[in-house]
Amino acid sequence: MLNQIVIAGRLTSDPVMEETEDGKKVSSIVVAVPRSYKNVDGTYDTDFIKCTLWNGIAESTSEYCKKGDIVGVKGRIQTGSYETEEGDKKYTMNVVAEKISFLSSSKSHEKDKEDMEV
Secondary structure, eight states, X not given: OOOXXXXXXXXXXXXXXXXXXXXXXXXXXXXXXXXXXXXXXXXXXXXXXXXXXXXXXXXXXXXXXXXXXXXXXXXXXXXXXXXXXXXXEEEEEEEEEEEEEEOOOSSOOGGGGOEEEX
């Protein structure tokens, strides 16, 4: 079995790192990925993909990236579900990052172009 995804796109906001109760670092980002084909109106649609980053990847991305930077994300898809107050079942999908590549960044640090892994 294989559960792997690779995406490249622009960050829609600055990454913000938080810490869980048990001390783990976590950050959620949204990566805007334009589709490779035009819609019926002749424009390119964009998918907005939520990604969760843990520990070292979360720290580095929060430190070296900001809104508009281009990143590559390699990870796995994680699904879940919950029930609304009205009793409807809703499904969620999220990418859990295993590796981040900083493809463009405005900061002039050596780590800007490094790959960060879990």
